[in-house]
Amino acid sequence: MRISTLGYALLTLLAREPLSGYDLAQRMKRPLGFFWQAQHSQIYPELADLEEQGCILHQVVMQEDRPPKKLYTITGAGRTILQAWVTQPPAPPPQRNELLLKTYAIWLADQALAVDLFRTQEQLHAERLALYEQIQANIERTSGGRPRSHEPRFGDYATVRMGVAYEREYVAWCRWMVEQLQQALES
Amino acid sequence: MRISTLGYALLTLLAREPLSGYDLAQRMKRPLGFFWQAQHSQIYPELADLEEQGCILHQVVMQEDRPPKKLYTITGAGRTILQAWVTQPPAPPPQRNELLLKTYAIWLADQALAVDLFRTQEQLHAERLALYEQIQANIERTSGGRPRSHEPRFGDYATVRMGVAYEREYVAWCRWMVEQLQQALES
DNA sequence: GATGACATGTAATCAGTTACATGATTAG
DNA sequence: CTAATCATGTAACTGATTACATGTCATC
Numbered sequence: 180m181r182i183s184t185l186g187y188a189l190l191t192l193l194a195r196e197p198l199s200g201y202d203l204a205q206r207m208k209r210p211l212g213f214f215w216q217a218q219h220s221q222i223y224p225e226l227a228d229l230e231e232q233g234c235i236l237h238q239v240v241m242q243e244d245r246p247p248k249k250l251y252t253i254t255g256a257g258r259t260i261l262q263a264w265v266t267q268p269p270a271p272p273p274q275r276n277e278l279l280l281k282t283y284a285i286w287l288a289d290q291a292l293a294v295d296l297f298r299t300q301e302q303l304h305a306e307r308l309a310l311y312e313q314i315q316a317n318i319e320r321t322s323g324g325r326p327r328s329h330e331p332r333f334g335d336y337a338t339v340r341m342g343v344a345y346e347r348e349y350v351a352w353c354r355w356m357v358e359q360l361q362q363a364l365e366s
Numbered sequence: 367m368r369i370s371t372l373g374y375a376l377l378t379l380l381a382r383e384p385l386s387g388y389d390l391a392q393r394m395k396r397p398l399g400f401f402w403q404a405q406h407s408q409i410y411p412e413l414a415d416l417e418e419q420g421c422i423l424h425q426v427v428m429q430e431d432r433p434p435k436k437l438y439t440i441t442g443a444g445r446t447i448l449q450a451w452v453t454q455p456p457a458p459p460p461q462r463n464e465l466l467l468k469t470y471a472i473w474l475a476d477q478a479l480a481v482d483l484f485r486t487q488e489q490l491h492a493e494r495l496a497l498y499e500q501i502q503a504n505i506e507r508t509s510g511g512r513p514r515s516h517e518p519r520f521g522d523y524a525t526v527r528m529g530v531a532y533e534r535e536y537v538a539w540c541r542w543m544v545e546q547l548q549q550a551l552e553s
Numbered sequence: 554g555a556t557g558a559c560a561t562g563t564a565a566t567c568a569g570t571t572a573c574a575t576g577a578t579t580a581g
Numbered sequence: 582c583t584a585a586t587c588a589t590g591t592a593a594c595t596g597a598t599t600a601c602a603t604g605t606c607a608t609c
Contacts, residue, residue, distance in 0.1 A: 371596090405597075405598065405599085407597090407600090408596080408598085431607070432605075433604075433605040434605085
């Protein structure tokens with residue numbers, strides 16, 4: 180009877196437009212995948228669940244050039260439930276960061292290998308940052324400045340803004356780590 | 367035969383000092399809990415596993431004023447395995463942030479309730495930030511400036527530094543969210 | 554005698570990933 | 582005919598949380 184966070188994630192997407200399970204799986208890679216992922220194996224059963232609870236409905240749509248699909252639509256009840264959930268404070272998320280775990284033990288490591296590790300991480304996060312900045316610029320361009328908070332696009336903009344801030348700090352921290360580790364190599 | 371991330375987390379702690387399962391559970395709350403948590407129900411079986419694989423050893427220690435405990439010590443083999451793991455690039459972690467999910471759907475919400483949500487989040491992260499800054503100051507004070515990368519304390523310092531940067535950005539983003547939402551209320 | 558910190562375990566459940574399984578349709 | 586995309590499902594496994602379970606010792 181309870182809706183899982185994944186359930187709300189699917190409702191969040193369906194509140195914007197009707198989609199098939201396959202479509203939802205695509206969107207759970209991107210853009211939602213930046214902060215909430217799910218495989219299709221988790222999505223299909225969840226859709227059955229949501230439908231049983233009356234949050235969504237589906238109709239089979241025949242297509243000419245592709246196999247038929249089930250198109251899911253959010254119901255009024257689903258929208259109401261989603262709306263109530265949106266402003267409920269989320270439970271503090273369990274933080275799990277393996278790189279920080281490794282950082283905690285970095286004193287044990289070969290310092291040259293440690294430098295490599297953080298250089299690689301810096302690059303990965305710099306790439307992520309570039310991607311987010313591009314998405315952000317894209318939104319600003321296509322919606323004529325910043326979207327307002329009552330439009331769906333505001334969600335895209337606000338989340339990517341967080342992504343940019345996060346990745347910027349991550350890159351800066353990796354650089355600082357490299358500096359610290361190199362000081363040890365020099366002496 | 368494979369060691370889980372939790373296993374490495376425990377080795378990371380045992381590389382600093384011998385500890386009991388109970389002690390480890392405490393440290394998995396803090397300081398490690400800031401980036402990797404585990405309950406005692408997960409720790410005890412994992413310790414048995416690590417011992418079976420020869421990474422750790424235990425001896426029962428009788429105490430006068432407390433019940434007896436199993437004191438675990440890292441072995442040479444354990445230390446070698448840990449050392450190799452530390453500089454291996456971690457798999458990209460699955461990002462899951464329920465607040466960003468809600469943010470993505472915030473256009474559906476009552477704007478006044480949305481403001482409350484982000485004000486509350488701002489406060490939570492401001493508290494976290496204050497805690498991290500205090501820990502950071504504490505390390506700087508007790509180790510006479512910044513620890514160097516070959517000392518265990520460097521791990522404490524480097525991780526808390528990331529925590530400070532992260533929470534600062536989080537607070538700033540929450541404030542920005544409140545601003546955006548309030549603009550909608552005013553008009 | 555009750556509460557709380559110390560101490561160690563197991564069992565049940567849940568969320569999520571990986572693997573298994575099938576089939577339509579299009580483009581090369 | 583083969584590979585890629587579209588499309589939908591189930592099964593097995595893993596990591597983690599919550600609940601169950603027991604017992605010591607000190608303090609109030």
